[in-house]
Amino acid sequence: MKPSKVTLLNPRTNEYEFLGPIGASLMITVLPGILYLLHLGCTPKGCPSLELVKNLPTPSYFISLFTLDNFFQLFDLHAFLIYIAYLLYLVVSWYLLPGRWIQGTTLRDGNKLLYKENGFKSLVITIGGMLAIILFKGSDSVLFISEKFIGLMTASVLVSYTLAICVYLASFRKGYVLLALGGNSGNVIYDFMIGRELNPRIGWFDIKYFVELRVGIFAWVILNITMAAKQYDDLGDLTIGMFLVILFQGWYAVDSAYNESAVLTTMDITTDGFGWMLSFGNISWLGFVYGLQTRYLAMHPVHLSWLQTALIVCIQSVGYTIFRSANNEKNLFRNDPGDVRVKHLKYITTDAGSRLIISGWWGRARHINYLGDWIMSWAWCLPCGFDNIFPYFYILYFAILLIHRELRDEEKCRRKYGKDWTRYCEIVRWRIIPGIY
Known part of the structure; x- marks a missing residue:
């Protein structure tokens, strides 16, 4: 019996990356822990020091991070609702703002998908809106974001896992589905981590493309502006260091959004499926790790x-x-x-x-x-x-x-x-x- 066209286009993955299922399991469980360690361990009283790294943190150190106060920060319903509203804002912006439709690279089935390019406009409006709020209402008007930082981070983690689970299950739907060549091993944990479907979509809305250049990058910029507002509120001024980090990272984010179409030729879009790796990486890790410096400077100013x-x-x-x-x-x-x-x-x-x-x-x-x-x-x-x-x-x-x-x-x-x-x-x-x- 000859294999079907779908089978030929979606061959079984025979080689693993990231140490296979064991590596995938470690990434899924360890990386969120590192995310929380970085932020729960750094407070106005102090942050992880070089001595802690040299001596390796003890189990009691990790336990000490999860105080009752931190527990309530972790699971903050108000922060979760704020984060959902933020996601809805991004989706509505994608839908309503005008933008040109551009073609992606040719897929191995011969198709070329269309993508709506309006991320730059959306980011400029987002930055402009935040700056306008701070200008007319004062820096303290956005401080609730920094106060709910841990809760917002938890919300992002929950969203990233939920999205990864949904797209993984959806990849088994009836009909033609183009899978990633590296994500069809048959091992649930590995395929869930690395991504099974190449281009999961809801109509014209491409989930991977949207997550790649919107959710985490916009959160990174918003959190950076918030941390600058916090430093200003505490000191009555901005340090040169904070200004430089805000400028450099903001420019990088704006540059990425301005050159939005360039992402269509990257490995993330052309080769990797959309799974936990890209979901957690672009939503939680990018959004809350890439801005480590501004959060540090907000709590520990450097001149x-x-x-x-x-x-x-x-x-x-x-x-x-x-x-x-x-x-x-x-x-x-x-x-x-x-x-x-x-x-x-x-x-x-x-x-x-x-x-x-x-x-x-x-x-x-x-x-x-x-x-x-x-x-x-x-x-x-x-x-x-x-x-x-x-x-x-x-x-x-x-x-x-x-x-x-x-x-x-x-x-x-x-x-x-x-x-x-x-x-x-x-x-x-x-x-x-x-x-x-």
Whole structure:
């Protein structure tokens, strides 16, 4: 009996990533714990210190975090309702705000999905609305967000798990469903974690695309503005460090929303299914971990010298230049190789018909944009000073994330291009950091 077209398009996943079901189980259970450890462990009285990391926290330390006061912060009905209202606001904004419809990449079934691009408008309105509220009603008008921070974080975790469960169950519905090549192993825990369906949708509403560039990123910006308002309310002023972090991270978020269509060529959209990894990662982790620095500075202000400020601005400028220039170069080349800005680039053509750039930014390293991303992470953390290791968690996490992502991408490209990828790697030798790695 010949296999059906659906079976051919959705072959069984035979190889695991992330250490398979065991790794998936650890991620699902451990990462939320780290999220709570970071925030319950950092209060105005103090944050996790280097000594705690050296000596390893004891079980009694973890138990001490879950006080009665923290318990009521964890499960705050009012915070949960606020978070649901926030999600509804994002959905309504997506639906009502005008935006152009753009095509994604060609899927392996030959289809091209349409995506509505209006994230930049939505983010500008969101930022403008918050600033207007603070301007006319005072900084204390948004402090309820910082006061309910832990409750809002719990709400985001509950939403991320619920959404992941729903899309996993929906992937078994009757009819044609295009699955991710890496998420059809048959193991419930692993497929739930990594994502089974490639593009879960409700009509024209693409869930993965919406979560990727809205929920966590917008929350990150809102929480940062709130933490700045808290510092201003407490001190009567903003420190230079807080201003720099707000500016750098806000610019990064606005830049991501402005270049919204660029996400359609990333691994998250083209390759990975939508499961717990992307749901929790983009909703809870991004929204509440990426802003560690502003929360720290709101509780523990740091005053920078002008020399320190200038150095941090230089680091941010270098990182952003590499990150944005490299990404723009790649996107321009993919969309129109004859564009005057990229037609000078050298490339090799693979048997699959793809063109791999071997000059310009991408001739320096195969993932040169990751280098720019990581350099910027230092500029976001340095304004916090060196009294505590807490705000520097992001640098370590981000390095691990980028290296692991690079390894995953390398493996997928090796399978896709075969000998052509080997030839490409011989020409572009370095992975992320030219001359080092």
